[in-house]
Amino acid sequence: MTETAPVKTRKKMGKKASDRLWFWLFLMPALIPFLLMVITPFGMGIYYSFTNWTGGLNPTEWVGIENYRGLLTDYRFVYSFLTTGIYAALNVLFINAVAFGLALLVTRKLKLTNLYRASFFIPNLIGGLIIGYLWRFIYTLVLTRGLNLFDSSPLIGDNALIALIVVVTWQYAGYIMMIYIAALQNVPEDLIEASRIDGANAWQRLRNITLPLIAQAFTVSLFLTLVTAFKQFDTVYSLTQGGPPQLSPPWLMNLVGMTNARTVESTELVANVIYNRAFSFNQFAEGQAMAVTFFVILAIFSIGQVYFNKKREVEL
Amino acid sequence: MKKLFALGMMLTTALVLVACGGGEDAPLIIYQNKVEIDDVLKEYAAAWGEANGYEVEVRTCGGDTCGYANQIISEFNAAQQPDIFVFEGLGQYLTYQNKIMALDGEDWVDETAVEFVYEGSVYGFPINLEGWGLAYNADLLEEADVDPSTLTSLAGYEAAFATLDDQADALGLDGVVSMAAGSGLTWVTGLHNFNGYLSSGLEYSDRSVTVDLLNGISDTARLEALADWAELLFDYADPEVLLEGSYDDQVNAFKLGRTAFIHQGNWIDPNLIADGGLDFEVGYAPHASGLGDVDSIFVGAPSYYGINPDGGNTEAAKQFLNDMVFDDAGHEYMVNEANFVPAFNTVSLVPSSPLSAVVYEYAQAGNISAWWQNDMPPGFGMEQLGPIYTLFANGTYTKAEFVEALSQEIATLAE
Numbered sequence: 001m002t003e004t005a006p007v008k009t010r011k012k013m014g015k016k017a018s019d020r021l022w023f024w025l026f027l028m029p030a031l032i033p034f035l036l037m038v039i040t041p042f043g044m045g046i047y048y049s050f051t052n053w054t055g056g057l058n059p060t061e062w063v064g065i066e067n068y069r070g071l072l073t074d075y076r077f078v079y080s081f082l083t084t085g086i087y088a089a090l091n092v093l094f095i096n097a098v099a100f101g102l103a104l105l106v107t108r109k110l111k112l113t114n115l116y117r118a119s120f121f122i123p124n125l126i127g128g129l130i131i132g133y134l135w136r137f138i139y140t141l142v143l144t145r146g147l148n149l150f151d152s153s154p155l156i157g158d159n160a161l162i163a164l165i166v167v168v169t170w171q172y173a174g175y176i177m178m179i180y181i182a183a184l185q186n187v188p189e190d191l192i193e194a195s196r197i198d199g200a201n202a203w204q205r206l207r208n209i210t211l212p213l214i215a216q217a218f219t220v221s222l223f224l225t226l227v228t229a230f231k232q233f234d235t236v237y238s239l240t241q242g243g244p245p246q247l248s249p250p251w252l253m254n255l256v257g258m259t260n261a262r263t264v265e266s267t268e269l270v271a272n273v274i275y276n277r278a279f280s281f282n283q284f285a286e287g288q289a290m291a292v293t294f295f296v297i298l299a300i301f302s303i304g305q306v307y308f309n310k311k312r313e314v315e316l
Numbered sequence: 317m318k319k320l321f322a323l324g325m326m327l328t329t330a331l332v333l334v335a336c337g338g339g340e341d342a343p344l345i346i347y348q349n350k351v352e353i354d355d356v357l358k359e360y361a362a363a364w365g366e367a368n369g370y371e372v373e374v375r376t377c378g379g380d381t382c383g384y385a386n387q388i389i390s391e392f393n394a395a396q397q398p399d400i401f402v403f404e405g406l407g408q409y410l411t412y413q414n415k416i417m418a419l420d421g422e423d424w425v426d427e428t429a430v431e432f433v434y435e436g437s438v439y440g441f442p443i444n445l446e447g448w449g450l451a452y453n454a455d456l457l458e459e460a461d462v463d464p465s466t467l468t469s470l471a472g473y474e475a476a477f478a479t480l481d482d483q484a485d486a487l488g489l490d491g492v493v494s495m496a497a498g499s500g501l502t503w504v505t506g507l508h509n510f511n512g513y514l515s516s517g518l519e520y521s522d523r524s525v526t527v528d529l530l531n532g533i534s535d536t537a538r539l540e541a542l543a544d545w546a547e548l549l550f551d552y553a554d555p556e557v558l559l560e561g562s563y564d565d566q567v568n569a570f571k572l573g574r575t576a577f578i579h580q581g582n583w584i585d586p587n588l589i590a591d592g593g594l595d596f597e598v599g600y601a602p603h604a605s606g607l608g609d610v611d612s613i614f615v616g617a618p619s620y621y622g623i624n625p626d627g628g629n630t631e632a633a634k635q636f637l638n639d640m641v642f643d644d645a646g647h648e649y650m651v652n653e654a655n656f657v658p659a660f661n662t663v664s665l666v667p668s669s670p671l672s673a674v675v676y677e678y679a680q681a682g683n684i685s686a687w688w689q690n691d692m693p694p695g696f697g698m699e700q701l702g703p704i705y706t707l708f709a710n711g712t713y714t715k716a717e718f719v720e721a722l723s724q725e726i727a728t729l730a731e
Contacts, residue, residue, distance in 0.1 A: 055389040057414055140560050153560040156498060156710070243499025244559075245703030247712060260724055263703035265499070279386040281695035282411050 049289040054282065067289035073256045075248060077290055079264045080273040082252075083161065087269060088229035090165050095225045096218075098173040103180030117181070121174035128171070132238025135167045156244045160267050168235055172228065176221045183217030184210070212312075219309035226305055230298050233271040242268035242276075270294050343371035344629045344636065347391055347398035349378035349619070352586055356653035360646075364639060370632050388412070392624075399627030400636065402443070404619045405690025409434060416440070416622035422634060424641040427660045430617040440620025441637045444656035447675035447684070448508055448581030449600035449613030456480075456487055456576045456596070467601035469609045470544055477552045480576050487576070491554030494575040496566045497709040498559045502702020504566075504579060505546075505709075507689040510701055511614055512605025513542045514688035526688040532730025534723040537607060542722075543708075543715050545605040549579060550709045558709055581614075582671035585655065589669055600674045602683075613678050616687030617659055693729065700725050 049067055051060045071077055106116045123131070140153040154163040187210055195205050236242060242265040253261060268276075274294065278287030346361060354376040365372035375398070377387045384402070391398050392415055403412055409432065418437040425431055425438050432440025450467070457464055457476075460483050466472040480492045497505045513535075514526050525535060550558065554575050557566050567587045570578035573596065578584070588594050602610040623633045640646035641660050650656045651665035657672050657679065658665070667676050678684055689697055704725065708718040 054411065056393050057389070057412055136562075144560075145556070156559045241500035243703075243706070244710070245499070245706045247707065262725075263700075263707060263721070265703065276695070276699060279383060280699050281693075282385075282407075 045288055046292055048285055049292045051285055053285040053288065055284045063285070067286050068293065070286060071289060071293060073258075075252060075256045075258060075262060076264060076268070077270075077273055077277075078256055079248065079252055080268050080270050083267065084230060084232075084269045087161060087165065087232070087267075088226060090162075091168060091229040091232075092222060092225045094165055094169045095173050095176055096221055098169055099176035099221065100180050102173065102177045103184055106177070107181055107184045117177075120177055123171045124175040126171070128234035129238045131167060131171050132235045135163075136239055139163060155240050158246075158266075160240055160244055164236060164239060164267050167239060168229075168232065171235070172225065176225060179217050179221050179224075180214070183214035187213045215309070215313040219306060219313060222309060223302060223306055227298070227302055230294075230301070231271055232269050233275065236267055236269055236272055240267045242266075242272050342396055342628050343373045344632045345396065345398040345400070345627065346372065346374045346636075347388060347401040348374065348376055348621075349384035349402050350654075351376055351379040353654040356649065360649040360653065361636075363645065364636060368632075368635065368639075370629075372636075392626075397624055397627050399624055399629040399633045400621050401624060402619045403432075403440065403622050405432070405687070406434070407690055407692060407694045409439060409622075411694065412622065415624045415626065417625040417630065419623065419634070423638050424660065427641055427662050430659050432617070432620045432622075440617075440622055442617030442659040443619050443621060444617065444650065444654070445615055445659045445675065445679055446581050446583060446618045446657065447600070447613050447615035447678060448579075449602050449678075450493070451570070451578045451580060451584075451671060451674075452599055452601055453570065453573060453576050454597035454599050456489075456573065460487060460576075464599055464601055468604070468611060470541075470548065470604045473548060473604050477548065481552060488573065489576060490556065490569065490574040491558075492552035492576055493549055493554065494557050494566050494569040494578040494580075495549045495553040496557055496561050496563070496579070497550065497553075497702075497705050498561065499703075499706065501561075501563060501566070502698045502705070505705035506697035506700070506702030508581070508614075509546060509549075509579065509603075509605070509705070510542070510697060511687060511689040512545065512603045513538050514691075515614065515686045516541075516603060516610060516612075517606030517608060518685065520684060520686050522686070523688060523691070526691050529692070529726055530729055532727045534726040536719065536723065539719045539722055541607050542605050543719050545603065546705065546708060546718070547715055548604075553709075559706070582657065582669075582675045585669035585671050588671070594670060598670045598674065600671070600678065602685075612683045612685040613675070614687055615675060615679050615684035618687070696729070700728075 048060075050062060050064060052058075052063050053060050102116075102120050106113050106120070110116070126134070136155065139155050144150045144153045150157075154160060191209055191213075192205060195209055200208070244266055245263045246266050247261045248264045250261070252264070253259065270290070271294075274287050274290045277290060278284045344365070346357070348357065350357075354374070357376075358374045361372040361374050364370075375391075376382075377384045385408070388398075388401060391401070392412075397415075401412075401415075403409055403416065409416065416439050418439060419425065419431075419441065420438050422438070424441065428442055430442045430445065431438050432442070452464055452467075454464065457480075460480050462476045462479055467476060477492050480487065480489065483489075484492070495504075514529065515522075516538075518525065525538065528535065554561075554569050557569050557575075561569075564587075566578065567580065567584050569575045570580075570584075571588055571594065588598075600613050602613050604610055621637060623630055623637075627633065640650065641662055647658070647663045647665055650658050651663060651667055655667060655669050655672060657667050657676050667673055701722065704713070704718065704721045707713045707721075708715070713721060
């Protein structure tokens with residue numbers, strides 16, 4: 001805020017000090033909850049991952065990197081990382097392809113454009129848990145038993161991960177579509193028109209004009225889809241419960257130094273493993289160590305992705 | 317104007333801080349996990365509180381929407397901790413050990429056989445009795461000319477299942493047994509079915525197989541008997557329920573007469589009585605998972621009330637539990653309101669719901685085998701053993717591999 005007219009003279013030191021006071025006063029209501037509810041638990045979480053913490057029920061002792069060392073040979077955790085990696089890669093690809101396609105479609109001058117936009121967006125308004133239950137019904141009762149498209153529900157077969165990705169794409173593509181729509185509408189008409197006069201065809205216009213100009217939207221969308229894919233929890237929880245189980249592949253057992261095959265869950269993602277470790281097995285400290293490891297890896301991935309995408313953006 | 321602003325900001329700040337603190341008045345808090353008895357327990361607790369001059373607050377967290385086991389941890393970290401709360405067997409006892417006080421010498425201890433004891437001291441008040449065997453539809457069995465009294469050995473079951481399967485079309489059956497082994501229902505297999513390995517054919521207090529298991533030692537003969545039993549159940553299972561069904565699908569298949577048996581306990585009674593109830597008689601036959609003939613179903617206290625020494629109302633909590641056992645109002649609440657099979661000798665009321673009545677009969681006759689499944693470490697049954705059952709049910713494992721995988725998993729407990 002700027003004061004245009006000179007106000008009554010104030011005591012000299014008062015002005016700056018009171019500005020500062022106001023600054024902190026206004027910041028307090030946001031800062032205190034942030035410190036209490038984000039920073040503090042985050043710090044405590046890192047601390048607990050170095051202890052044998054059991055949820056505050058038993059005395060807590062420092063165990064150093066014990067919990068982290070165990071992770072390297074934890075076949076379920078290692079496998080869930082791989083699953084999450086595949087899931088995230090496919091998910092980012094599917095969601096962005098579908099969302100961008102839909103965005104191109106609804107920015108044409110079609111009839112009922114607004115209706116299309118709204119209906120593509122609506123799945124995003126339904127909670128992930130509900131979506132999971134809904135699609136369990138669709139896969140098992142409608143597609144499998146009703147229409148006989150599958151012999152048995154895709155949720156218990158080898159392609160359960162793909163089934164999950166389809167559901168999440170259905171849920172999230174509408175949201176990402178909105179980001180692309182906003183970007184597409186900002187591409188100046190005159191540039192398109194100029195290129196048309198120069199004889200560029202539709203593909204050339206998309207490739208050389210539209211895409212570079214909406215690179216910012218790609219940065220945002222890829223970031224959002226990548227991060228949400230890594231953090232996926234609720235839809236898995238209600239759709240497949242992490243299942244179906246399968247035999248652990250030999251290379252995995254080699255990797256963690258075990259000889260016999262064990263059971264691993266085909267759609268169990270890192271967030272689900274962390275939750276289970278803490279709340280089903282009551283191994284809170286190990287779960288916390290997994291969460292910290294996961295945070296570090298996710299941070300590296302997303303920062304790398306944003307850095308890479310930023311380089312491709314152009315300014316008008 | 318500015319002062320008003322400043323005041324507003326300070327108020328907001330203060331509010332945020334206050335919201336994180338706690339109140340002062342401490343009612344007796346009961347924290348429990350049975351959604352179905354929430355109403356009647358609240359009613360009973362309020363009446364008891366009025367009569368004894370306490371304020372009682374019942375909080376319920378359970379079912380599909382509230383994870384009791386993780387919510388209770390945050391309750392212990394809250395300003396007002398629960399006074400009475402629920403724990404299930406040894407695994408959870410060890411987790412909450414510091415929050416459960418010894419209850420030796422309480423009057424109710426002499427009136428029950430199934431209180432929770434650890435290293436010689438009493439810690440848990442048995443909330444009720446529950447039990448499971450293989451529940452059957454007596455009308456369908458009669459129609460197919462199968463005598464339930466022959467269901468005491470694997471051979472008896474094989475014959476009965478084959479007879480029913482032959483007449484499946486005439487009887488309108490989708491499968492003989494409503495059995496579930498898919499993801500999300502691993503408690504049916506990894507806990508309830510597997511308990512046969514731990515207790516079938518043993519004395520009620522015989523914990524030897526469980527102790528061995530906790531030390532990583534498995535009994536191959538018993539595992540093979542269990543595998544034979546599981547194989548038989550899977551072979552004759554309703555295919556739509558076995559791997560892709562939900563709990564509701566499983567119960568409904570039995571309730572609607574599409575299967576003759578169901579692998580579930582008397583907790584399905586509320587589902588069976590709902591919507592017009594059952595039009596057939598039911599009974600329980602023992603699980604044929606033991607080495608010889610079997611005559612017992614698995615009956616035990618599924619959960620216990622523990623008293624939290626840090627709750628601040630321990631005396632009131634003790635009185636609350638005693639009164640439930642010794643007052644008629646308590647009996648009325650347990651048997652007729654909450655539909656429990658009572659765990660106390662002082663109660664003479666007989667449960668009225670179909671499977672509970674059968675469990676009560678078995679308990680009265682003393683034909684019961686123990687529950688040791690909750691003595692396994694947290695997560696072991698559902699997360700480690702359950703998936704092995706799933707792979708056996710979907711044909712990935714042969715019977716020999718199934719036994720091998722179970723014993724391999726048990727061996728990890730030695731570490």
